[in-house]
Amino acid sequence: MTSMSAASALARPGTAVEFASVVKQYGEHRALDELELNIEPGEFVALLGPSGCGKTTALRALAGLETVSSGTVSVDGNDISRIPVNRRDMGMVFQSYSLFPHMTVTDNVEFGLRMRRIQVTERRRLAAESLELVGLGALGGRFAHQLSGGQQQRVALARALVTRPGVLLLDEPLSALDAKVRVQLRDEIRRIQQELGITTLFVTHDQDEALAVADRVAVMRAGRIEQIGTPEQLYSQPATTFVADFVGQSNQLEGIASEGVVQVLGQRLPTRDPAEGHVLCFLRPEDITVRPANGSGLGTVASSSFHGSFRRTTVLVEGRAVVTQHPASQSYGVGTDVDLVVSATEVTVSAFPAPNAR
Amino acid sequence: MAALTAPRIGGKPSRWTTTTILGIVGVIFAIPLVSMAEFTLRSTGGGYGFEHWLALIDPENERRYRMLWAGIRNSLLLAPSTVALMLVLLVPTMILVQLRFPRLRRLLELICLLPITVPAIALVVGLAPVYSVISGVFGSSAWTLAFAYGILVLPFAYRAVQSNLQAIDLVTLTEAARTLGASWPTVIIRVIVPALRTGLLAASVISIAVVLGEYTLASLLNRQNLQTALVQVSKSDPYTAVILSLLSLLFAFALLAVIGRVGAGRPQNRTTS
Numbered sequence: 001m002t003s004m005s006a007a008s009a010l011a012r013p014g015t016a017v018e019f020a021s022v023v024k025q026y027g028e029h030r031a032l033d034e035l036e037l038n039i040e041p042g043e044f045v046a047l048l049g050p051s052g053c054g055k056t057t058a059l060r061a062l063a064g065l066e067t068v069s070s071g072t073v074s075v076d077g078n079d080i081s082r083i084p085v086n087r088r089d090m091g092m093v094f095q096s097y098s099l100f101p102h103m104t105v106t107d108n109v110e111f112g113l114r115m116r117r118i119q120v121t122e123r124r125r126l127a128a129e130s131l132e133l134v135g136l137g138a139l140g141g142r143f144a145h146q147l148s149g150g151q152q153q154r155v156a157l158a159r160a161l162v163t164r165p166g167v168l169l170l171d172e173p174l175s176a177l178d179a180k181v182r183v184q185l186r187d188e189i190r191r192i193q194q195e196l197g198i199t200t201l202f203v204t205h206d207q208d209e210a211l212a213v214a215d216r217v218a219v220m221r222a223g224r225i226e227q228i229g230t231p232e233q234l235y236s237q238p239a240t241t242f243v244a245d246f247v248g249q250s251n252q253l254e255g256i257a258s259e260g261v262v263q264v265l266g267q268r269l270p271t272r273d274p275a276e277g278h279v280l281c282f283l284r285p286e287d288i289t290v291r292p293a294n295g296s297g298l299g300t301v302a303s304s305s306f307h308g309s310f311r312r313t314t315v316l317v318e319g320r321a322v323v324t325q326h327p328a329s330q331s332y333g334v335g336t337d338v339d340l341v342v343s344a345t346e347v348t349v350s351a352f353p354a355p356n357a358r
Numbered sequence: 359m360a361a362l363t364a365p366r367i368g369g370k371p372s373r374w375t376t377t378t379i380l381g382i383v384g385v386i387f388a389i390p391l392v393s394m395a396e397f398t399l400r401s402t403g404g405g406y407g408f409e410h411w412l413a414l415i416d417p418e419n420e421r422r423y424r425m426l427w428a429g430i431r432n433s434l435l436l437a438p439s440t441v442a443l444m445l446v447l448l449v450p451t452m453i454l455v456q457l458r459f460p461r462l463r464r465l466l467e468l469i470c471l472l473p474i475t476v477p478a479i480a481l482v483v484g485l486a487p488v489y490s491v492i493s494g495v496f497g498s499s500a501w502t503l504a505f506a507y508g509i510l511v512l513p514f515a516y517r518a519v520q521s522n523l524q525a526i527d528l529v530t531l532t533e534a535a536r537t538l539g540a541s542w543p544t545v546i547i548r549v550i551v552p553a554l555r556t557g558l559l560a561a562s563v564i565s566i567a568v569v570l571g572e573y574t575l576a577s578l579l580n581r582q583n584l585q586t587a588l589v590q591v592s593k594s595d596p597y598t599a600v601i602l603s604l605l606s607l608l609f610a611f612a613l614l615a616v617i618g619r620v621g622a623g624r625p626q627n628r629t630t631s
Contacts, residue, residue, distance in 0.1 A: 065533055085536040096527050098534040102552040111548075115539035159538065169537075 010129060014042030014199040015076045015166035017062065022071035024057050024223075031057040033223035034071070042197040044190070045228075046214035048204055050246070054223040055203045056171060062201060063169050064088045075166055086115070091160030095172040097152045099144035105131065105155050106140035112163040130162040131155070133192060150181035157189065161196065168193065170202040174209060186213055207247050211235065219243050235284075241350040244282040251288070251322050255281040255349065262347050265317065265340050266298060271347045279349040285312060285325035287344040290332060297337030304332060315340060394604045398597055410597035426598070429587025432500035436583060437566045439504035444515045444565055447508070449558065452519055453550060456528050470516035473509050478574035481509070489579055503581050510575065511568045515561035522557025563613045570606055 017039040024032035031054045039045045047055035060066040062073055064085035072079045080088060091112075099108050109127040118126070131137050134154040144152055153173050160168060170189065174182045190213040193200050204210050210217045211231040218228040219242070227239040238244035245252070255264035257279045262271045264281045265288075273279070290301075290313055299317035306328060313332055315322045322340065332338055371379075401407040413419055448470070455462050473481070485506050496502050528550065535549045551558070573585035584606060592599030 063537055065536070085533075086539045086541055088537075090537055092534070092537040094530050094534060096530050098527070098530045100531060100535070100549055100553065101526060102555065111535070111540075112538035115544065156534075159534075163538070 010126070010133065010161055010164055011196045011198075012164050012166075014040075014197050016041050017167055017199060017201070018072075018074045018077075019058065019062075020072045020074070022058070022061060022073060023069045024054070024061060024066060025069040030223050032061065032068070032071075035224060037218060037225060037228070039199055039201065042199055044193050044200045044202065044213060044215045046202045046204055046210035046217045047220055048207060048210040048217050048246070049220035049226075051205060053220040055205075055220045057223075058220070059169050059171055059201055059203045062167065063090050063092050089163075089166045090169055091163060091165035091167070092169040092171065093153065093156045093160050093173040095175055097144065097149065097176070098156055099147075099152055099159075101144050103143075104140065105136070105142050105144075105147070108144070108155060109140075109159045109162050112159065116163060126162050127158075130158040133161065133195075134158045134188070148181075149177050150185055153177065153185060154188075157192070161192070161198070166199065168198045168200040170200065172204055174204075175206070182209075189213065211247070217247075219246060237346070238282070238348050241280070241282060241348065244348045249285055249323065250282040251285065253281045253283060253320065253322065255279050255347075257349055262349055264347065265322070265342055267342050269342060269344060269347045271349050273349045275349050275351045277351075279351060282348040282350075283322075283342060283344060285323045287342060288322060288324040289341040289343055290315065290324050290326055290330070291339040291341055293337035293339050298339045299337075301332045301334050301336045301338055303334060391604065391607065394600050394607075398601045398604065400597075411601060414598055414601060422595075423591070423598070425582065426587045426591050426602070429582045429584045430602075432503075432582055433570055433584035435501050436504055436507060437569045439501045440507040440511060440569050441562045441565050443504055443508040444511055444561065445558065448512065448515055449519060449554075449561075452516070452523065453528070453546075453554075456523055457532060467516065467520070470512045472512075474513040479578070481506070482575060482578040485575070485579065500581060500583070503576060503579065503583070506575050506579070507565075507569050507572065510572065511565040514564045514568060518561035518564055519554065519557040522554050522560075526553050528553070560617045563617050567610045567613050570610065 017037075019035045019037040022032050022035040023030065033054075035054070035058060037045075037058070047058060049055045057066055061068050064080070064083065068081055071081075073081050075089075099105075100111065103111070106124075106127055109130055110123050113123040113126060128137065128140070131140055134157050136151060136154050136158065139147065139151065139155075144155075147155065153176075156173070173189075174186055177185065186209055189202075193213075202210070202214060211234070214231065216228055217231055217234050219226045219234065221242055227234060227243045229237075234243060234247050238247060244250050253264050255262045257263075257271060257273070257275050257277065259276075260271060261268050262273075262279060262281055263269075264283070271281075299315040299322065302314045302316045302321060304311055304313040309328060310325050311328050311331065313324050313326065315324060315338055317340070324340065398410050399406045399408065401409055414423065451466065455466050489502075489506075492502055492505060531549055531553060532545055535545045540548065570584060572583065573589070575581075576583040577586050577589075584602070588599050588602055591602075
């Protein structure tokens with residue numbers, strides 16, 4: 001109840017964000033290489049990539065904490081590249097704990113309102129609503145050192161949202177937290193984002209996080225976006241081998257391709273890739289089914305691990321490990337001869353040896 | 359036998375050992391202080407009394423102690439001047455290095471710690487020609503010694519501020535304040551200075567203690583301060599010199615106690631989640 005009323009006070013129509021040919025050069029190194037990205041009003045976009053891919057630089061360029069070497073960053077069609085950080089109307093949550101240590105939680109949350117010269121009664125009201133929104137209404141009098149890491153990041157989120165910014169920027173806000181708190185706060189961030197309808201850019205190197213919360217995920221590599229799409233698109237139709245390899249777990253298996261069909265693990269499967277001849281195929285563990293061997297079998301079970309609702313079984317096929325996933329109710333002992341059936345409707349392949357293989 | 363060789367739980371020294379060590383240390387520190395106090399209470403005609411203490415504030419002795427009071431005045435002027443110099447020059451430099459030029463940190467540390475390795479006498483030899491210029495510009499009033507003292511307190515002030523800087527993530531705090539709409543002056547006044555409060559206070563207090571105890575520079579540069587005056591007075595009136603030494607020692611202890619209390623305040627940040 002309380003969070004709904006808080007949401008109505010803090011909500012405002014989302015703003016659109018556009019990166020157009022944005023370049024950021026650090027000496028010889030190009031952190032952003034003609035970056036193009038459009039974020040719709042109210043959309044939650046995650047920037048995903050390995051460290052050094054430019055995702056944080058992109059976020060900081062939008063915040064105004066980095067200047068861009070060329071290109072434009074626009075919000076609602078207005079170029080903001082020359083506007084200083086403190087006038088950009090962004091709310092940001094940082095990776096490291098960033099609460100002002102000498103202020104109480106309430107003072108921290110009110111800071112942005114103070115800067116906008118909001119009068120005290122309004123300030124108190126908005127700060128209380130914002131803290132309510134993140135579920136910390138009762139802790140306003142505490143100092144940062146009296147809070148857990150998860151609570152500190154919630155306060156940081158309340159502080160970022162209290163000014164009703166046009167865009168919410170999240171710079172790996174969960175990476176310093178325990179696994180359990182991380183998942184909780186992740187889901188909460190998504191709930192709050194949807195309640196407020198705020199345009200959000202979320203930087204992470206954790207694919208689970210990105211896939212779980214974002215409307216669209218942009219996989220970055222070497223200062224560019226390799227692929228952008230819904231989590232489902234990225235997972236099931238990776239545009240490049242880099243994406244296939246980075247998002248989710250993949251088996252990389254040798255195959256032979258010709259005319260839209262690839263032969264792998266003794267099966268013929270469709271592929272959209274134009275590559276011909278010797279290729280590398282990317283197969284998800286859940287697309288490979290294990291069957292009891294009919295005769296001598298395709299491979300031998302090397303190991304099997306329990307993951308709660310499913311099992312991962314590694315099968316050795318001609319010396320290569322193939323990871324498969326199946327319901328926990330099935331179980332194959334180590335050394336058992338098994339057959340493998342690939343159920344993927346389409347296989348992502350790359351010329352062999354894969355130039356992008358990491 | 360078995361009881362003697364059994365491992366002690368927790369690995370802490372026993373209460374008895376702790377008390378003995380602290381007791382010995384306490385006695386060693388107390389002996390000179392108690393001796394000084396005892397000395398000042400000796401009456402000229404034998405026995406004990408407060409006559410030497412009272413003589414100090416007797417208006418009749420004003421002429422005799424004029425130089426002493428001048429020395430105290432100068433030291434009390436020098437202490438805040440040195441602190442001001444340190445706060446105005448060192449602290450902004452350290453903040454700037456931390457935020458913008460992290461690569462210069464080692465160099466700044468080296469420069470700031472250097473004075474501790476230079477003997478005071480060598481410092482004076484170097485400072486003498488500098489002070490002939492300073493006297494030309496600012497005159498030779500007592501506070502100009504603060505320039506030299508500014509160098510002297512660098513190592514202490516630097517360490518005090520640096521340990522505070524290391525305990526907080528100044529870059530992130532600054533960026534957070536900036537994204538929330540704060541201008542640079544606001545960031546400094548509302549975020550950086552309050553976050554460094556402990557370090558700044560410790561640096562100031564320790565600077566005051568250094569200035570009040572300084573003798574060599576003042577003496578060799580021909581200035582009067584508390585310590586030079588004490589030496590002068592002690593030649594003719596050992597009681598007064600000891601009384602004031604005792605008082606300045608107690609004052610320094612009080613200052614250090616303040617640092618201790620401030621330093622033992624709440625931790626800056628917790629990293630658990």
